[in-house]
Structures are given as C-alpha cells and as structure tokens.
Amino acid sequence: ETGVTQTPRHLVMGMTNKKSLKCEQHLGHNAMYWYKQSAKKPLELMFVYNFKEQTENNSVPSRFSPECPNSSHLFLHLHTLQPEDSALYLCASSPPYRGFGDEQFFGPGTRLTVL
Amino acid sequence: EDKVVQSPLSLVVHEGDTVTLNCSYEVTNFRSLLWYKQEKKAPTFLFMLTSSGIEKKSGRLSSILDKKELFSILNITATQTGDSAVYLCAALETSGSRLTFGEGTQLTVNP
Numbered sequence: 001e002t003g004v005t006q007t008p009r010h011l012v013m014g015m016t017n018k019k020s021l022k023c024e025q026h027l028g029h030n031a032m033y034w035y036k037q038s039a040k041k042p043l044e045l046m047f048v049y050n051f052k053e054q055t056e057n058n059s060v061p062s063r064f065s066p067e068c069p070n071s072s073h074l075f076l077h078l079h080t081l082q083p084e085d086s087a088l089y090l091c092a093s094s095p096p097y098r099g100f101g102d103e104q105f106f107g108p109g110t111r112l113t114v115l
Numbered sequence: 116e117d118k119v120v121q122s123p124l125s126l127v128v129h130e131g132d133t134v135t136l137n138c139s140y141e142v143t144n145f146r147s148l149l150w151y152k153q154e155k156k157a158p159t160f161l162f163m164l165t166s167s168g169i170e171k172k173s174g175r176l177s178s179i180l181d182k183k184e185l186f187s188i189l190n191i192t193a194t195q196t197g198d199s200a201v202y203l204c205a206a207l208e209t210s211g212s213r214l215t216f217g218e219g220t221q222l223t224v225n226p
Contacts, residue, residue, distance in 0.1 A: 042119070090156075
C-alpha cells in the first residue's frame with residue numbers, strides 16, 4: 001500500500017446515481033491530482049489542486065466535480081455519469097519542493113463501472 | 116497539443132533478454148521526462164530526467180534523455196518475470212503541474 005490511499009477500490013453505479021471518490025495522502029504533499037485511465041488510452045489529467053486551490057481543470061465535464069478541503073484530502077463527486085466514464089480513476093500527490101514538485105505518487109485507483 | 120508517444124506498445128521477451136523502450140515527446144515548455152512502472156493499479160516512479168545525455172541508473176534499469184531529438188529510452192538488462200508491467204513515460208511541463216502521459220509499453224517477460 002502506498003502513502004496515497006483511495007476509496008472505494010471498486011464502484012458500480014447507475015447513470016442516475018450520485019457517488020464520491022475519496023483520496024487521502026499521508027506524505028505531507030501540497031499538490032494533488034485526479035487522473036482517468038481508460039483501456040488502451042494514456043492517463044488523462046483531470047484536475048490539479050495546489051495548496052487546496054484548483055489550478056488545472058482539463059476540460060472535464062461538469063458531471064465530475066472535485067473538492068479539496070485540505071492538502072491531505074481530495075474528492076471527486078460523480079453525478080449523472082455515462083457508460084463511457086467507466087475507467088480507472090487514479091489520485092496522485094507530489095512533494096512541496098520547487099513549487100509543485102516533479103515526482104508524483106499514485107494511489108491504487110478506483111475502478112469505476114457505470115451501468 | 117502536447118503529445119507523448121511510446122514504442123513499442125507491447126513487447127514479449129524471455130528472461131535474461133535486454134529490452135529498450137522508447138519515448139518521444141512534443142511538449143511546449145518541457146521541463147522533465149518521467150518513467151513509471153504500472154503493474155496492477157498504481158504507477159510507481161522509476162526515473163526523472165531533466166538534463167540531456169546524463170544516464171540515470173537503478174539496478175538493471177537505466178534511462179537517458181535526448182533533449183535535442185526529443186526522446187528518451189528506458190533500458191532493462193537481464194530481464195526477470197517480475198519486470199512484466201506497463202511502462203509509462205510522461206513529460207512534465209515547466210509549471211510543474213501538467214504531466215502528459217504516453218500510452219505505455221506492455222512488457223511481458225516469459226520464464
């Protein structure tokens with residue numbers, strides 16, 4: 001288990017459901033990230049938070065809503081998702097040196113299936 | 116648009132073989148090139164390369180960056196079955212917040 005934890009590890013939801021993904025890092029980092037990994041596609045950066053402020057929103061549909069209450073916790077709220085949103089959602093954090101830091105530490109991911 | 120391309124997409128070798136994985140990038144405001152290994156879920160960090168021509172080494176793995184030709188290679192010598200994984204290459208831009216990933220190379224090492 002890494003210093004970045006994610007819950008739940010697996011989630012199945014219907015298109016009308018509302019659910020949330022949680023990420024927690026115990027590494028003292030100040031930047032946190034959400035990525036989406038679909039089959040046979042590169043990791044796609046979704047959101048970046050630095051010191052709880054959102055600094056990047058990579059054209060993500062509004063049905064994905066991030067929340068970062070503090071530097072250790074990051075949420076991804078999901079509502080009215082589509083089947084094509086089924087993917088592995090990875091959270092990462094990076095150290096506070098040189099601004100954002102270079103090396104990102106990843107959590108184990110949440111495997112999301114939208115029916 | 117920033118782009119990272121890895122090749123080959125998949126590779127099957129026998130234990131003891133040496134492999135070279137390739138990564139080319141087109142990234143505005145390039146800062147560093149990172150390599151990750153993804154076995155099941157979470158990618159784990161291998162190398163970060165910022166300077167051209169300086170080889171980084173960790174055990175049987177080594178990597179080098181060519182900023183003139185915009186590519187990097189990852190070498191694995193004397194491969195073992197435990198090296199089987201997807202190897203991801205990612206380019207970091209200067210703000211430090213955006214990592215653009217390639218599709219990955221699926222390496223399978225057979226006994």
